[in-house]
Amino acid sequence: MNPHVIGIPAFGLAVLLVFAFFGIWVTDLQGQKSGGSQLSGDISAEAGREIFWGKGKCYTCHSIGGEGSAQRCPNLGTNDQFSDPIWVRAAVRKQSEGYSRERYIVESIYDPNAYVVEGFSKGLMKPINKPPIALTDDEITSVIAYLLTEAGANDAVPEDVMAAVLDAQRDFASAKVATEEFVPGMPVPEGDAEEGFYVFEEMKCHSCHKIDGMEFEAAGDAEGGVGPDLTGIGDIQTLEYLAESVMDPNAIIVAGDGFKGDDGNSKMPEFHDTMTLREFIDLVAFLSSLKAEG
Ligand code: HEC
Ligand code: HEC
Numbered sequence: 001m002n003p004h005v006i007g008i009p010a011f012g013l014a015v016l017l018v019f020a021f022f023g024i025w026v027t028d029l030q031g032q033k034s035g036g037s038q039l040s041g042d043i044s045a046e047a048g049r050e051i052f053w054g055k056g057k058c059y060t061c062h063s064i065g066g067e068g069s070a071q072r073c074p075n076l077g078t079n080d081q082f083s084d085p086i087w088v089r090a091a092v093r094k095q096s097e098g099y100s101r102e103r104y105i106v107e108s109i110y111d112p113n114a115y116v117v118e119g120f121s122k123g124l125m126k127p128i129n130k131p132p133i134a135l136t137d138d139e140i141t142s143v144i145a146y147l148l149t150e151a152g153a154n155d156a157v158p159e160d161v162m163a164a165v166l167d168a169q170r171d172f173a174s175a176k177v178a179t180e181e182f183v184p185g186m187p188v189p190e191g192d193a194e195e196g197f198y199v200f201e202e203m204k205c206h207s208c209h210k211i212d213g214m215e216f217e218a219a220g221d222a223e224g225g226v227g228p229d230l231t232g233i234g235d236i237q238t239l240e241y242l243a244e245s246v247m248d249p250n251a252i253i254v255a256g257d258g259f260k261g262d263d264g265n266s267k268m269p270e271f272h273d274t275m276t277l278r279e280f281i282d283l284v285a286f287l288s289s290l291k292a293e294g
Pocket of ligand 1 (some may be wrong): 052056057058059060061062072073074086089090093105108109112113115116117120121122123124125126128143236237
């Protein structure tokens with residue numbers, strides 16, 4: 001253990017102690033990842049904060065209290081809808097099934113559709129250890145440590161809590177628990193993203209959807225706002241999801257104000273009669289190329 005933990009900055013002695021105590025378990029977890037990284041000094045709430053607001057892309061879908069602007073997914077802090085932050089409500093979500101809060105929070109990251117928060121859409125959040133986000137187990141541990149500190153545990157996450165997180169994580173990381181996937185049988189063919197830009201413009205997708213940093217020819221009355229902001233959508237969604245969103249808008253309806261019409265269906269029209277297959281494939285490639293940064 002020691003060579004791995006020397007030189008870790010500020011964050012919790014607590015976490016270090018946990019790793020010392022549960023070193024064997026952690027080694028076990030590491031060992032079961034194919035080509036997994038070594039346990040490094042990078043596991044910390046501070047690292048978790050950077051991942052949450054950076055490469056983990058959590059911020060594209062989730063805000064924490066007043067921090068962040070994402071609306072499509074549950075606020076992980078408190079707001080009008082949630083009077084308790086995630087760490088508190090995690091304790092009761094699957095209490096009747098004997099879940100600890102640690103197990104719930106771990107499951108909600110590795111297997112998000114096992115429990116779907118009321119009012120939100122099944123299938124929207126993908127297992128975070130798989131593409132497109134594909135965080136390592138260590139990175140996920142850090143994000144959880146961060147959510148803990150955000151929820152009022154201050155900087156020092158109690159040892160027993162971190163131990164329970166690692167214990168729950170071990171099951172999921174080693175894939176002992178099968179995760180449900182939403183993948184159709186046919187892979188999406190590779191398209192031309194540049195051509196897809198013109199399809200997006202021609203189909204006037206931008207009359208309902210905004211993409212930061214992109215200008216399109218006049219769209220008519222609405223300039224985005226009817227549908228979700230698509231900035232960075234390629235970073236958080238699979239090709240299959242993007243293809244399905246265009247082919248069948250009602251398959252998964254994003255939760256959000258005004259996304260559904262009075263009939264309960266998505267306000268997004270179908271493009272079956274106006275789009276060629278070539279255009280469709282290029283459009284999906286374009287959506288998938290939309291990155292959050294740069
Ligand atoms: C594509 C959007 C999306 C991304 C990206 C995303 N989530 Fe989620 N998340 C959701 C949705 C939708 C739900 C609610 C539906 C459900 O329970 O699956 C949810 C639920 C959760 C919950 C359970 C909330 C509760 O109240 O019980 C947690 C915890 C969570 N996400 C953490 C994360 C973390 C951490 C990340 C980044 C590593 C992340 N999510 C990235 C969409 C997303
Ligand atoms: C009349 C407005 C409207 C038009 C035009 C429209 N959409 Fe949508 N779109 C929506 C709404 C509303 C939603 C959210 C409800 C849902 O999930 O279907 C949505 C959802 C989506 C999503 C899922 C977003 C997410 O956050 O997961 C994608 C991707 C998408 N649209 C792409 C497109 C593309 C590409 C076009 C053009 C071919 C298009 N839309 C045209 C209204 C529109």
